[in-house]
Amino acid sequence: MPAKELSRPCMDCKEAETVFTVRKRQLCRPGKTQEVRPKILLPLSLGVSSSVLLSMVEAQIQHQLAKPYGKVFFDLHVLVIDPSSINPSNASIDDKYKVLLETFQSPAYTRLSIHDIFDYVPDMKEIIHEYAGSQFADDSSLSNKDRLSAFRASISTATSAADLDYVLLTRLVAAVAQKHGCKSVFWGDSDSRLAARALAGVSKGRGASMTWQVSDGMSPWGVRFEFPLRDLYKTELLQYASVCPELSDIVIPDAPLSDNVLTKNLSIDELMIRYVQNQGAKYPGIMSNVARTANKLESSCLEGGTSCALCGGPRGNVKGNTGVTATTQSGDSEGSQFCYGCMRSRPDLKC
Amino acid sequence: MAPTTCFNCKEARAVIIRPKNRHKLCRACFIEVFETEVHETITGTNLFFPGERIAIGASGGKDSTVLAAVLKTLNERYNYGLDLCLLSIDEGIRGYRDDSLETVKRNAKQYDMPLTIVGYGELYGWTMDQVVEQIGKKGNCTYCGVFRRQALDRGAARLDIQHVVTGHNADDVAETVMMNLLRGDLPRLSRGTSIVTASGGSDIKRSKPLKYAYEKEIVLYAHHRQLDYFTTECIYSPEAFRGSARTLVKDLEKIRPSSILDIVKSGEDMAALVPRDTSQDGKSCKTTAAAEEENTGGCGSQNGRTSGGEMAAMEKQLTENETAEAHETEIQLPQKGAKNTKNTVKSSKAVKSQTLGHCLNRNRPKTAIEVGIEDEEGSSTLMRQMERTQLTNS
Numbered sequence: 001m002p003a004k005e006l007s008r009p010c011m012d013c014k015e016a017e018t019v020f021t022v023r024k025r026q027l028c029r030p031g032k033t034q035e036v037r038p039k040i041l042l043p044l045s046l047g048v049s050s051s052v053l054l055s056m057v058e059a060q061i062q063h064q065l066a067k068p069y070g071k072v073f074f075d076l077h078v079l080v081i082d083p084s085s086i087n088p089s090n091a092s093i094d095d096k097y098k099v100l101l102e103t104f105q106s107p108a109y110t111r112l113s114i115h116d117i118f119d120y121v122p123d124m125k126e127i128i129h130e131y132a133g134s135q136f137a138d139d140s141s142l143s144n145k146d147r148l149s150a151f152r153a154s155i156s157t158a159t160s161a162a163d164l165d166y167v168l169l170t171r172l173v174a175a176v177a178q179k180h181g182c183k184s185v186f187w188g189d190s191d192s193r194l195a196a197r198a199l200a201g202v203s204k205g206r207g208a209s210m211t212w213q214v215s216d217g218m219s220p221w222g223v224r225f226e227f228p229l230r231d232l233y234k235t236e237l238l239q240y241a242s243v244c245p246e247l248s249d250i251v252i253p254d255a256p257l258s259d260n261v262l263t264k265n266l267s268i269d270e271l272m273i274r275y276v277q278n279q280g281a282k283y284p285g286i287m288s289n290v291a292r293t294a295n296k297l298e299s300s301c302l303e304g305g306t307s308c309a310l311c312g313g314p315r316g317n318v319k320g321n322t323g324v325t326a327t328t329q330s331g332d333s334e335g336s337q338f339c340y341g342c343m344r345s346r347p348d349l350k351c
Numbered sequence: 352m353a354p355t356t357c358f359n360c361k362e363a364r365a366v367i368i369r370p371k372n373r374h375k376l377c378r379a380c381f382i383e384v385f386e387t388e389v390h391e392t393i394t395g396t397n398l399f400f401p402g403e404r405i406a407i408g409a410s411g412g413k414d415s416t417v418l419a420a421v422l423k424t425l426n427e428r429y430n431y432g433l434d435l436c437l438l439s440i441d442e443g444i445r446g447y448r449d450d451s452l453e454t455v456k457r458n459a460k461q462y463d464m465p466l467t468i469v470g471y472g473e474l475y476g477w478t479m480d481q482v483v484e485q486i487g488k489k490g491n492c493t494y495c496g497v498f499r500r501q502a503l504d505r506g507a508a509r510l511d512i513q514h515v516v517t518g519h520n521a522d523d524v525a526e527t528v529m530m531n532l533l534r535g536d537l538p539r540l541s542r543g544t545s546i547v548t549a550s551g552g553s554d555i556k557r558s559k560p561l562k563y564a565y566e567k568e569i570v571l572y573a574h575h576r577q578l579d580y581f582t583t584e585c586i587y588s589p590e591a592f593r594g595s596a597r598t599l600v601k602d603l604e605k606i607r608p609s610s611i612l613d614i615v616k617s618g619e620d621m622a623a624l625v626p627r628d629t630s631q632d633g634k635s636c637k638t639t640a641a642a643e644e645e646n647t648g649g650c651g652s653q654n655g656r657t658s659g660g661e662m663a664a665m666e667k668q669l670t671e672n673e674t675a676e677a678h679e680t681e682i683q684l685p686q687k688g689a690k691n692t693k694n695t696v697k698s699s700k701a702v703k704s705q706t707l708g709h710c711l712n713r714n715r716p717k718t719a720i721e722v723g724i725e726d727e728e729g730s731s732t733l734m735r736q737m738e739r740t741q742l743t744n745s
Contacts, residue, residue, distance in 0.1 A: 157607070159606055199529070205610075205612075205614075205617055207619075208617070208620040208621065264605040268607060282662075282666075285665075285670050285673070286533060286535075286666055289535040289669060290533060290535065294532070296537055297624040299624070318620040319623060323544065323545075323546070323616065324391070324563070325563065325612055325615055325619060344607075344609060344613060
């Protein structure tokens, strides 16, 4: 069949005449682009890995645009959660954020603080109140910021604090993705980081959540979590960043790991980052194999179960697991709306 | 400072801080809580049936001694109706096993249980000392594990018993989970945590009633009940992956004592998430390797000094895989072979025993393999595989 002769074909379908011009794109009907193009959320910590990922995705977009009738296949939304809102000792990112907006102009940007979770996840106040129990006197008259600080201050161990920070951060990212209609989240975690997360997650009783915290897969919030850098070592990402001059004023360099720390004062997450770093120097293949192994787990078995109000992970045992670990814990995870891993990080548990 | 009262009874003076949750308990309450938790494990998993005959794999070490003591206590207290006996393996390690066997003999009298001892020497014609003499200290735990698995099966078969219980504790299971994650061994990840594993090639069931019990609490229990056990560790060292996993688990316990149990919980959940086809990967009988796995290096040795040879070997293998992929040569390999290169540890019993047998007998006079051959019921015994390998290679 001979192609239809069109004087000004629509840039998207190439089958109809252009009727509208939307943002310099000639289309047969408006709004069409928004319908077909999936949106991706990229949470940017301004660390090396996520900055490199942004740089790569941006390069991809520019490459697509450079083609004749340049068509971009996805929209990119960048989310920056202010590091100083997570830890006040982190320096202000105002200057870096300004450079970021100037350097990468195609994505849309959102900049939030960690306590904005109360606005994005309206139930979160009640969930935290329920979760923290008697050890935490919730004061509803406080601002979001002070309320979250009070909750975080009630967590007694480094492990639980790091665990819950990650849970809250993930919830906020997922909620932002949902609000902006993003189909997937592109996390900037390197291979080493994923290996450390897998080992730490397993050590904290969160093995079942690895299917979306380490594997590419559907998160409990209907947004896919993808880890495009999963096969790259941290050292390779550092190398990449070193040849990207545009990143030099954006990236916050990693603080070096201190040698003078007692093991028992570390959080489990830190212990695993150190373990993967030390062992990775000698056995990089084995460490990267950890994340690959976790990536082979199937999430389909999780369907149908009930999920934790706080972290979204499965409650009780995964279907097919007949173990009695949960019940030997004198019922503290039974009948609760929280999962085994979250119960372990509760403020009233000292160990 | 006034003495702390027991968290449980609120009366007696607390003398123990539980490693598991830091509760302060008196002696009597600790013993009761420990026993009750094992009882809950047994009832929660329907481990035994009334009238069942059980062989307790007894090494004379703390785990199996506590297992025997607790099972005897619970059997009487809750009327399980079990017929208990002790089954010991003599690996033939001078200065370690010969002494610990004396402990087991005393235990048999103390608990009034019949004792059977089967030796590597009589079963295979090889004691562990001879194995080490032949292959050196590197990797000998693999031999020991494979040999012991079979030896326990044969001992149980001799006694006509269908169920062997072993003293594996929560620390062992946690180590196994971490180790299989480090090794990228999905099939074993799917099996390593289950409390019951049937044994391949026979109907003998294996289980670990102390699966949720902390090693430290087992030591405390043994101490406070003044049990008679043997403390010397095996003089040979564990495999490197287990050594690395063991160090990691010990560090984790320092940070968060519950993490041992948390790893077990994660392992159980992940086992259910391992894809179906992988969990039965290339196994004609999937339970074979499970029982084998329990014992490989998991003999309770606390010796953490390892050469790292196994990890280095796997690293090399992974690097080679990657290079091969980069050169697109893997397409020339047969499917099965290509798959196996990802798993450095081949878990097929046949492959393993044949390899082991071949390695051992290579330098021995051929007559040596004739020693100790018994008329056994199984056709695929290790001895016969050794013999076959020897014949095909000569």
